Amino acid sequence: MRYLVLVCAVLMQMCLGATYSWSVYVQPIKELTGLLQGPVQLPFTVFYFVFPAVMISAGNWLERFGPRVCAVTGGCLFGVGWLVAGFGKVHFAFTVIGIGVIAGVGVGLAYIVPIATGIRWFPNNKGLVTGVAVAGFGGGAALVSQIGGYLMQKVGFSPFSVLHVFGAAFGGIVSIAGMGMRNPEGYPKTVSASSLSYRDILGHPCFQVLYAAMFTGLCAGFAINANLKELGKAVSFQTGVVAVSIFAAANAAGRIGWGACMDRMRTSLTLRANLLFQALTLFLSPVLLQSASGLLVVAGVCGFNYGGVLVLYAASTARIWGAQAVGRVYGALFSANIPAALAPLLAGMLYDRTGSFLPSMVLLAVLLCAAFALTTARSALLDDHHS
Numbered sequence: 001m002r003y004l005v006l007v008c009a010v011l012m013q014m015c016l017g018a019t020y021s022w023s024v025y026v027q028p029i030k031e032l033t034g035l036l037q038g039p040v041q042l043p044f045t046v047f048y049f050v051f052p053a054v055m056i057s058a059g060n061w062l063e064r065f066g067p068r069v070c071a072v073t074g075g076c077l078f079g080v081g082w083l084v085a086g087f088g089k090v091h092f093a094f095t096v097i098g099i100g101v102i103a104g105v106g107v108g109l110a111y112i113v114p115i116a117t118g119i120r121w122f123p124n125n126k127g128l129v130t131g132v133a134v135a136g137f138g139g140g141a142a143l144v145s146q147i148g149g150y151l152m153q154k155v156g157f158s159p160f161s162v163l164h165v166f167g168a169a170f171g172g173i174v175s176i177a178g179m180g181m182r183n184p185e186g187y188p189k190t191v192s193a194s195s196l197s198y199r200d201i202l203g204h205p206c207f208q209v210l211y212a213a214m215f216t217g218l219c220a221g222f223a224i225n226a227n228l229k230e231l232g233k234a235v236s237f238q239t240g241v242v243a244v245s246i247f248a249a250a251n252a253a254g255r256i257g258w259g260a261c262m263d264r265m266r267t268s269l270t271l272r273a274n275l276l277f278q279a280l281t282l283f284l285s286p287v288l289l290q291s292a293s294g295l296l297v298v299a300g301v302c303g304f305n306y307g308g309v310l311v312l313y314a315a316s317t318a319r320i321w322g323a324q325a326v327g328r329v330y331g332a333l334f335s336a337n338i339p340a341a342l343a344p345l346l347a348g349m350l351y352d353r354t355g356s357f358l359p360s361m362v363l364l365a366v367l368l369c370a371a372f373a374l375t376t377a378r379s380a381l382l383d384d385h386h387s
Contacts (some may be wrong), residue, residue: 043185079171131259
């Protein structure tokens with residue numbers, strides 16, 4: 001039964017992670033609407049405000065209503081959101097509301113389900129099972145970006161028609177897979193995590209370190225992912241689509257790879273390694289982004305490292321607070337997405353002013369180095385809970 005739960009979790013996340021393919025639609029939407037790079041990032045940015053904001057309460061709802069209800073409800077809302085986004089041909093506000101708000105609420109409800117449920121079924125492999133459970137969230141975008149690019153470039157669909165097609169598909173797939181989400185037999189309906197107040201969580205030194213480090217990793221991942229097609233020097237549309245797909249596939253691989261590392265290494269070491277590798281890649285980006293092949297390298301390495309962000313901090317939460325508290329504590333920690341969601345918008349606006357993404361890359365690398373220094377300074381605190 002637990003492997004069926006895991007399969008359903010991956011199917012769910014393959015659809016829920018479709019927003020990672022947003023970069024594929026940016027240029028076609030700019031051409032249709034006349035909008036600049038910054039404004040076209042609004043659906044992506046709003047999504048990453050709403051999604052984590054809803055997740056703050058999703059842990060409580062998960063314990064109250066159970067994984068199946070949260071998963072199916074979230075899946076229906078996600079599909080409806082993409083359907084509404086397709087009416088952006090009438091006014092771009094529909095796309096912002098559909099993907100940013102409605103789909104954001106849907107993912108906020110459903111995303112925590114496979115993480116918390118998977119850890120409960122596989123208590124001895126928290127890192128790996130978390131990575132597998134959410135690998136689809138990154139990997140699904142590779143498939144979605146390829147299909148979306150094909151429909152626009154070869155079939156002649158407008159980007160808004162593609163959003164309609166995906167909306168119908170996502171709503172059905174996530175809802176069906178969500179029906180397979182359930183807790184292990186005998187798992188208590190009321191858990192001790194409910195005794196944790198948000199004041200206790202937010203005031204915990206480990207939470208503060210994890211929040212700061214996760215914020216920097218998210219900033220880098222968001223800014224690169226959302227603007228990926230425009231990072232390279234005059235690359236073709238197809239090369240841009242390939243870069244988006246590589247980022248998404250590497251994102252999925254990174255979730256599994258970093259999750260496996262987490263089960264074998266101390267908390268602080270895995271977090272520092274992830275932050276440092278991402279910083280080094282961004283420091284090298286001025287050289288790498290001079291060629292199409294360099295863009296693909298940046299996409300792959302940054303995607304792999306970013307995938308770790310969505311696993312390491314969830315696994316760290318389970319290690320420090322226990323599996324029962326994952327829904328509540330990780331829901332609060334995931335709110336780091338809210339300020340980090342500004343990164344793509346700010347990077348796009350800086351690009352509109354300077355004509356280059358390189359200043360943004362360097363600033364992000366410096367931010368990652370600062371987080372590396374913080375986790376190094378508090379390594380003993382983080383490792384005190386190693387198991």
